[in-house]
Amino acid sequence: MKQFFLKKKIYTVLLLLFVLVVSFLNLYGNKKTYGNYCKELQTVTNLSQFKVWMEKGEHLFESQIPGKQLYVEIYSILQKVMGKKEFHNFQYIMDQDGMVYYGSTYPRGTDDLEEYADRIKALETYVENNGASFFFCMAPCKITRGISQVNRSLLLNDPNIRMDTLLSKLQQRNVHSLDLRIPLMESGKPLSELFYFADHYWTSKGALLGMIALVDELNDYYGENLDPTLYYRDLEQYDSKVYENVVLGSDGKRIGLASCGLEDFVHLYPRNYEKSLYSWSCEDATLSRNGNLREALFLEEKLAPTDFFTDTIYRVYLDQIHEKDTIINHNNPNGLKVAVLRDAYFSPMAVYLAPMVGELDLYRNNSEAAAQKLLQSIEKKQYDYVIYETYPYNMEEENFPFFEDKIARNTVSKNTERGLHEK
Amino acid sequence: MHFSSIVFIFVFLPIALLGYYLFYFSKELKNLWLVLISLVFYGWGDPIFLLFPIGIAGITYLAGILMDSMKFAKKGILWGIVILNILLLARFKFVDNVNEMLNLITSHGQVQIPILLWPIGMAFMVLRSISYVADIYKGEMKADRNVLHLLLYMMFFPFVSAGPFIKYTNFAMQLAERKMNSRKFSIGCTRFTIGLGKKVILADNLGYVSELIFNWSRLGVGNISVPILTAWFGIVAFSLQIFLDLSGYCDMAIGLGLLFGFEFPENFDYPYLAANVSEFWEKWHITLVQWFREYVFLPLGGEEKENKDLVIRNLAITCFLLAFWHGERSTFIFLAMWHFLFLFLEKFIDQDWKSEYKWCLHIGTLLEVIIGWVMFRADDIYQAYVYLQNMFGINRTGLGDVKTWFLLKEYGLFLAVGILFCFPISKKANTYLVENHDRFLVKVLSVLYPIGLFAVLLICLSYILVTENTGFVYF
Numbered sequence: 001m002k003q004f005f006l007k008k009k010i011y012t013v014l015l016l017l018f019v020l021v022v023s024f025l026n027l028y029g030n031k032k033t034y035g036n037y038c039k040e041l042q043t044v045t046n047l048s049q050f051k052v053w054m055e056k057g058e059h060l061f062e063s064q065i066p067g068k069q070l071y072v073e074i075y076s077i078l079q080k081v082m083g084k085k086e087f088h089n090f091q092y093i094m095d096q097d098g099m100v101y102y103g104s105t106y107p108r109g110t111d112d113l114e115e116y117a118d119r120i121k122a123l124e125t126y127v128e129n130n131g132a133s134f135f136f137c138m139a140p141c142k143i144t145r146g147i148s149q150v151n152r153s154l155l156l157n158d159p160n161i162r163m164d165t166l167l168s169k170l171q172q173r174n175v176h177s178l179d180l181r182i183p184l185m186e187s188g189k190p191l192s193e194l195f196y197f198a199d200h201y202w203t204s205k206g207a208l209l210g211m212i213a214l215v216d217e218l219n220d221y222y223g224e225n226l227d228p229t230l231y232y233r234d235l236e237q238y239d240s241k242v243y244e245n246v247v248l249g250s251d252g253k254r255i256g257l258a259s260c261g262l263e264d265f266v267h268l269y270p271r272n273y274e275k276s277l278y279s280w281s282c283e284d285a286t287l288s289r290n291g292n293l294r295e296a297l298f299l300e301e302k303l304a305p306t307d308f309f310t311d312t313i314y315r316v317y318l319d320q321i322h323e324k325d326t327i328i329n330h331n332n333p334n335g336l337k338v339a340v341l342r343d344a345y346f347s348p349m350a351v352y353l354a355p356m357v358g359e360l361d362l363y364r365n366n367s368e369a370a371a372q373k374l375l376q377s378i379e380k381k382q383y384d385y386v387i388y389e390t391y392p393y394n395m396e397e398e399n400f401p402f403f404e405d406k407i408a409r410n411t412v413s414k415n416t417e418r419g420l421h422e423k
Numbered sequence: 424m425h426f427s428s429i430v431f432i433f434v435f436l437p438i439a440l441l442g443y444y445l446f447y448f449s450k451e452l453k454n455l456w457l458v459l460i461s462l463v464f465y466g467w468g469d470p471i472f473l474l475f476p477i478g479i480a481g482i483t484y485l486a487g488i489l490m491d492s493m494k495f496a497k498k499g500i501l502w503g504i505v506i507l508n509i510l511l512l513a514r515f516k517f518v519d520n521v522n523e524m525l526n527l528i529t530s531h532g533q534v535q536i537p538i539l540l541w542p543i544g545m546a547f548m549v550l551r552s553i554s555y556v557a558d559i560y561k562g563e564m565k566a567d568r569n570v571l572h573l574l575l576y577m578m579f580f581p582f583v584s585a586g587p588f589i590k591y592t593n594f595a596m597q598l599a600e601r602k603m604n605s606r607k608f609s610i611g612c613t614r615f616t617i618g619l620g621k622k623v624i625l626a627d628n629l630g631y632v633s634e635l636i637f638n639w640s641r642l643g644v645g646n647i648s649v650p651i652l653t654a655w656f657g658i659v660a661f662s663l664q665i666f667l668d669l670s671g672y673c674d675m676a677i678g679l680g681l682l683f684g685f686e687f688p689e690n691f692d693y694p695y696l697a698a699n700v701s702e703f704w705e706k707w708h709i710t711l712v713q714w715f716r717e718y719v720f721l722p723l724g725g726e727e728k729e730n731k732d733l734v735i736r737n738l739a740i741t742c743f744l745l746a747f748w749h750g751e752r753s754t755f756i757f758l759a760m761w762h763f764l765f766l767f768l769e770k771f772i773d774q775d776w777k778s779e780y781k782w783c784l785h786i787g788t789l790l791e792v793i794i795g796w797v798m799f800r801a802d803d804i805y806q807a808y809v810y811l812q813n814m815f816g817i818n819r820t821g822l823g824d825v826k827t828w829f830l831l832k833e834y835g836l837f838l839a840v841g842i843l844f845c846f847p848i849s850k851k852a853n854t855y856l857v858e859n860h861d862r863f864l865v866k867v868l869s870v871l872y873p874i875g876l877f878a879v880l881l882i883c884l885s886y887i888l889v890t891e892n893t894g895f896v897y898f
Contacts, residue, residue, distance in 0.1 A: 008609040011873035015612050015880065023433045051469055062429045065888065074885035086833050088890055089631045105635050107647070153825035254889075 025066040033064065069309050076256020086155070087255045095150040099191060100198045100251045100260065101142055102393065104157030110165040116395065117169035120388060122403035123341075124175050127386040130378045132339075133222060135176040137214065137389040138163055139345040140202065142195050146185040159392035166395060176221065183213035198260035199249025200393070201314050204268040207348035208235065214349065215356055218385070224336065226356040232270060241267045248308040257308070265303060265313050269294055270355065277330040278354060282322035297327065297351045317347035318362075323370045325350075325362040332358045337381065341365045341374055342389040343399070349389075365390060368401040375402065424467040425584070426615075426675045427623050427887060435464065436679075439580075443683060454598060457579065457683065458571050464580035465543070472542040476578040482507065483552040484573045487566030490559045501560045508549040515545060516751045544583040546748055550714050551577055555591045557718055564592045572598055581679035585672050587690040588710035594685075601684035611681030616880050618674025621844065623883040626668035627890070628837045632830060633661035637800055640809040652823040654813035656830060656838075661800045662793050663841035666695065669708065670844075695792070695845045698784040700765040703792055715741050715748075731770060738770075739763055754807050758798040765791050 027034060037060055044050050065071075079087060085094045090103035120136055127134040142148055143158050150156065163181070170177050184194055187209050194206035202210070212233045218224040231237050245262035252260035270293065278296035281288035289296045298316055305311035314320055318327075321344040329335060335358025340346055343365055350360055361377060364370040365388070378386060390399055424431050439460045446452035466473040486504050490497050555573070558564050567573055576594050577583075636657025639647040649657075673690040680687045694706035704712050723737040746759035794811070801807035812818045831838075859865050 005606050005609060007869045007872040008613045009605060011616075011876045012605075012609040012612040014873055014877050015616065018877070018880070019433060019437055023437055026433065047469075047471060054467065058424075058428070058430045061434060062888070065429060065433070068888060071881075071885035071888045074881055075889040078882060078885070082836055084833055090635075106638075151825065154829055155826065 022066060026061060026064050029066060030064045033060065072254070072256045072309075073258055076258035076260075079255075080259050087259070090155050092251055092255055093150075093154055093156055094255075094259070095148075097149075097192070098197050098260070099142065099148075099150070099195070100249070100255065101150060102157035102200070103155050105155050108157070108159070108162060110162055112397065113162060113166045113169055113395070116400045117166060117173060117175075119400045119403045120170060121173040121175055123386075123388060126375070126403070127378055127383075130382075132378065132383045132386050134386045134388070135178060135217070135221075136167075136170055137178045137346075137387050138167060138180060139210070139343075139389060139391045140181045140184050140206075141392045142191065142200070144181045144184060147189075147191045147194065149191075157393070159395070162395055163392045178214060178217050180210045180213055183209050196247060196249045197263055198252030198255060199247070199314070200251065200391075201249070201345065202348070204266055204348060205235075207317075208238070208268055208352050211349045211352040214353065218336075222385075226336070231272070232352070232355055237271055238268045239271050243267060243303050246303060246305055246308075247313045250312070253309055262308065265316075267298075267300070267303065267316075269298065275331075276355065279328045279330065280318060280325065282319070282325045287319055287322075293351075293355065297354060314344065314347070317351050320344050320347055321364055323364050323367055324373055325360075327351075327354050327360040327362070329354055329358055329360075331355070334358060336384045337361075338385045338387065339363065339374060339377060339381070339383045340387045340389055341371065342387075343391050343394050345391040346389045366394070366399045366401070371402045424464060426672070426679070427619055427883070429884075429887060432884075435460070440682060450599070453683075454575060455571065458575050461575060461578045461580045461583065465578050465583060468543070475542045475545060476548060476583075477574065479508075479511075479548050479552050480570065480574040480577040483555050483577070484566075484570045486556050487559050487573075488568070490556065491566040497560055501556050504556045505553055508552050512546060512549050512748070515542070519751060544578070544585070547583070547586055547588065548577050550588060550711075550718075550748075551591070554588075554714065554718060558591060564595075567591070567595060579685075581676040581683075581685070582687060585669065585676075586708070586710055587673055587676060587687050588714050589687055597685050601686075603684040607681050607684065611678045613678070613876060614681065615675050615678030616876050616883075618671040618676075618678060619883045620879040621667045621671030621674060623886045624879070625837055625841050625844070626664045626671055627886065628834060629660040629841055630664040630668065632834045632837075633657045633664055633800065636830075637661070637802075637806065637810065640806050640813055641802065642805050648818075648820040648824070649810075649813040650821045650823045650827055651814065651816045653827045653830065654810060656827065658793055658797055658800070658810070658814065660834065660838060660841075662695070662796050663838065663845070665796065665799070666691070667841055667844060693845060693847055695789055696785065696847075697788050697792075698781060699769055699788055700762060700791055701769055703788055704762075704766075712745075715745055719744055734770065735767055738766055742766070752802070753804055754798040754801050757804065757807070758795055761791075761795050761798060 037057060040053060040056075044053050086092065086103060087094070087100075090105050093101050093103040095101065124134040141159055141163075143150065143156060143160060145160070163179075167177050167179060184206060187194075189205065189209075193203065194209070195202050215226050215233060218226055227233055243265040246265050247263040248257060248260065249263070273293040276293045277291070278293055279288065279290045280296050294300065297318060299319055300316060302311065302313060302316045305313065312320065318325055321342075327350060332355075335356070337359045338353075338357050339361040340350065341363045342350075346362065350362055354360060361374075361381070361383075363374040374386075377383070424435065426432075442456050442460065443453055446456055462473060465476060483504065486500050490500050493500075555576070559566055572595060573591075575598070576591055579594075582589065636649060636653055639649050640654075670691040673687075677687045677689070688710055690709050690711075692706040692709065694703050697703035697706055720737055720741045723740060724733050725737060726734055742759040742763040743756070746755040749755050794814075797810050797814070798807050801810060809818070813820060816822075856865050856868065860869075
């Protein structure tokens, strides 16, 4: 009987030691953070503030738990051992090849798209009233017919119906659109070359194909003459450098290394990059760079991550996204002036598009302030083109922060200030 | 704060234990410390909630003293406390229903009762308060003159939220005479971890699947079909979830009690193995059902052998009061009717079946319970109705589809392990280990035991930190 309880006593010692050590490391290792947190108590004046303060403390302790990534890995190993293909209660679903998709347990409706289409139409009208051309650019996603072999009957978050619906609504309103699913489908490239396994972003090659389609559209539909030698639209003219095992995608960070593993980053850049001069600046992060294409537009230092769980390789393109970025191509001062209201999906496309245009202004599409800046700039800067780009999963209210329904459905005044979010 | 939260495990519990054992020299100081940390536990989410246990404890304390000191009006005080507690319960649980009625009457909803958040463990506090004064009324005990003891009884953090229910006489005895030793402490630690594992690893995962499938049968999501097998998978998952969640909570509560020297009664005795509905209710949430038996069913007359009509009436009242205690949802009334129907039938049907056919009774009971859980889980009658139709193929949704197999593949293991917990395997394994402690295999298992349990703890923490941490079914 003594022996029977001995094992429980050993476990008790283990448990107590573990709990005390973790608590101590958490509190001691973050004493400054907790010190500041405790100081906040002095500013608490009523019960509701006290509740918020307590809640914050709970979250703080949980977020600072030492070795948090270890627990993600335990979860990941467990999922792998159990042969599970869904993660985080169907937030992610992995196919047989290890490609991670967004999961969903309820079909998403399309009712909200009518409103977004109206807003885009209003934006188009406004842009055209200011002498520029406008088109809508639908970024692709992993679940694309002809590329992805995933079983669509699984609990996948398939945005294709929403994408098709929005495009059709825009067509009804005579808004020109570019569907970037098509060039990817026509490329014949496998999904693994176009998208990261454990990230929703596309690879350099995917983005390059997107850029080619965009330039083709500007030439064929709008009659521009960009890249007449087809240099930048020829994949053969790009050097590639493979950085092995450096990518742990944003989905992989949550699912864990054990299930996702590390991926390679294939860095593609035009061969003639040395002869070029660009400058890139962003307003909010106060970053700016000058130099040739690689020096100015690729943040190649991001390709040597020190911590896979916190570093984001995608930041190699213009540091991912800011409120507003500006790229100036000093080699082409008379080139097109293009403004893009975009999400992070457009960052690599912007980099690859830069050699063919004169100036690119990139505005974040889920920011009211950025949208306002864009509308003001449209009046002042005389853009040649304004493009609205969105990633399919970003087709949400916050990504259309311009011309709310009342204004959009009536007349879009030249004086746009009133049109901006009359809340 | 609940037992499966990081703050509870790494902050609250160590502080509670350290403080408690610092006062090893004085039982009263230890009890005072327990009151203080229980107040912190209870007031964690919203300190305003502390008014309720303090208020109930104060009123119950005064009622007890009055009953003790007065020779008359005892019954009046008892009824006063009962009505007060029922009103309190109704104030929180039925405010929505009353507001709906007021809406209908006043047509514009000018008169509305403010909706208040439900204080954790309120329903159990009501039971403790009533049992305390009822026991004094029955002469089973004297009123406790120490108000802190009663406050601790109302809100002792291991059992404040969902039991197990313990009578005051038992609790008071343990307050005065509990003894602590390393064996008790180590059993407490292991029991807490096992309960945490049942809750976090099994109940939460199964709960997610059942929630998913039930939501597919909700009003407004008619475009999602739920085939027969999916519906059954969902309800079996819920049946396991509610069992593992509640029994996991009770394991943790019993374990925590042991860490502070208290011994709480067991609350579950493999209920899904019951051979009839009466037996199920003897094995399910035992202390709660015993409360209703002792303080409702028996005072009404109980099992009067001569008059079966009275027994049935008493049974019906008890069933409906149990439903009322659980909450305001109309589905609870249907659940009460459903169980009452079978309890009623069992009074008249001879169940003395030959042993080789006993399995039919077990399966029949299990089916009755599982179908009953549809009414417990559904948010409203519509959802319960649609769900039951799905289960029996009335909605013509087919036997299964790709989703069914996908869900089964992804969550089948949790289901299988959950089912294992419905059988007394660990009980038998323990007996085997004790009886065969000299065997090599047993020695190996003894070495692996702490490692395995520690692994369970790490897995629980990973689930808590990685996935969304959900509360308990009964909170």
